[in-house]
Amino acid sequence: MNSSDSCTCKSETLAMTTTPMQTWCDPYDLDTALGAGTIFPCLNLEFFLAKEKNSAVCGNPTLSAEDKLLTQIYQVSFGINDLTLYLDTHPDCEQGLSLFKELLRKRLDLLAEYAKTAHPLTQLSIVTGTPEATSYGWDDGPMPWEGGHN
Amino acid sequence: MWSYEKRLQYPVKINKTCPKTAQLIISQYGGPDGELSASMRYLAQRYSMPVKKVGGLLTDIGTEEINHMEIICAMVYQLTRNLTPEQAKTAGFDAYYIDHTSGLWPQAAAGVPFTALEFQSKGDAFADLYEDLAAEQKARTVYENLLRVIEDPDVRAPLKFLRAREIVHFQRFGEALEMTKEKLDSKNFYYFNPEFDKALLQKP
Numbered sequence: 001m002n003s004s005d006s007c008t009c010k011s012e013t014l015a016m017t018t019t020p021m022q023t024w025c026d027p028y029d030l031d032t033a034l035g036a037g038t039i040f041p042c043l044n045l046e047f048f049l050a051k052e053k054n055s056a057v058c059g060n061p062t063l064s065a066e067d068k069l070l071t072q073i074y075q076v077s078f079g080i081n082d083l084t085l086y087l088d089t090h091p092d093c094e095q096g097l098s099l100f101k102e103l104l105r106k107r108l109d110l111l112a113e114y115a116k117t118a119h120p121l122t123q124l125s126i127v128t129g130t131p132e133a134t135s136y137g138w139d140d141g142p143m144p145w146e147g148g149h150n
Numbered sequence: 151m152w153s154y155e156k157r158l159q160y161p162v163k164i165n166k167t168c169p170k171t172a173q174l175i176i177s178q179y180g181g182p183d184g185e186l187s188a189s190m191r192y193l194a195q196r197y198s199m200p201v202k203k204v205g206g207l208l209t210d211i212g213t214e215e216i217n218h219m220e221i222i223c224a225m226v227y228q229l230t231r232n233l234t235p236e237q238a239k240t241a242g243f244d245a246y247y248i249d250h251t252s253g254l255w256p257q258a259a260a261g262v263p264f265t266a267l268e269f270q271s272k273g274d275a276f277a278d279l280y281e282d283l284a285a286e287q288k289a290r291t292v293y294e295n296l297l298r299v300i301e302d303p304d305v306r307a308p309l310k311f312l313r314a315r316e317i318v319h320f321q322r323f324g325e326a327l328e329m330t331k332e333k334l335d336s337k338n339f340y341y342f343n344p345e346f347d348k349a350l351l352q353k354p
Contacts, residue, residue, distance in 0.1 A: 144156055147224065
């Protein structure tokens with residue numbers, strides 16, 4: 001190395017950070033994902049004082065059919081939430097896109113079924129789930145913050 | 151625009167009244183690194199972002215932060231909805247009770263009201279994205295501080311969920327930074343402000 005090389009000043013990449021782009025990793029099942037707060041095992045970085053395995057919605061055998069349906073809505077919708085952010089920065093990822101569309105379809109069906117058997121969670125599901133209903137529907141069921149259903 | 155879905159992003163079902171816990175958790179509603187600040191920060195910054203996909207990400211994360219604000223509010227509500235006059239007096243919630251009874255109002259744990267001074271919208275993509283990265287880290291710290299002192303498993307489960315989301319958002323903002331860098335000359339990322347000196351930005 002000569003002296004002129006050693007003091008060459010290249011400004012390129014200085015004063016700027018770099019983040020590695022996430023690569024696709026096989027996602028958790030949707031039940032685990034909701035408990036972990038992400039569908040991606042590679043982004044599940046636990047805190048040492050919060051390692052207990054618990055899930056507020058899952059693994060309860062006494063759930064009614066209605067609550068089981070709602071649990072599925074929580075899980076599928078969260079999968080969509082996490083995939084949305086992933087696809088915002090990885091719009092060309094085929095695996096991500098295919099799972100995203102699969103979950104969107106599933107969610108549409110679940111919301112319609114829940115509107116039919118319980119009450120509508122979205123206004124769209126008033127017409128997809130209970131097209132013959134004559135009542136308003138939107139005021140049915142508990143308010144979400146009451147914790148009445150999960 | 152937004153439309154409402156009648157459920158929380160993560161279920162909250164807390165049976166045990168605990169005004170002290172409510173008084174700590176309320177910081178993630180109206181505190182300096184709270185969810186209200188987070189949503190307002192991202193939803194304010196997105197309009198002038200020079201990279202369309204980054205504006206999209208800010209919209210989606212800002213929307214998720216509104217969901218998180220609702221989770222925190224539901225927790226505070228459920229922790230205090232059956233508050234007795236005796237608990238109001240003695241359980242560390244007295245000052246809040248005098249001003250708000252058991253209604254919800256955005257403030258920090260130490261009583262400082264929510265203010266837009268807690269976040270920035272600088273009109274400069276790098277400055278804003280670094281603010282966003284820092285915001286996610288600070289919120290993660292708050293959730294860890296809460297997890298250190300709160301024992302009720304009904305309260306811990308949603309707190310753990312919210313902490314995990316901060317880490318995912320941090321990764322996505324880092325990726326947004328990479329997407330912004332791609333549009334600029336790596337020899338000098340600071341030659342101009344891509345949100346203001348738009349004529350100098352390479353068209354995508």
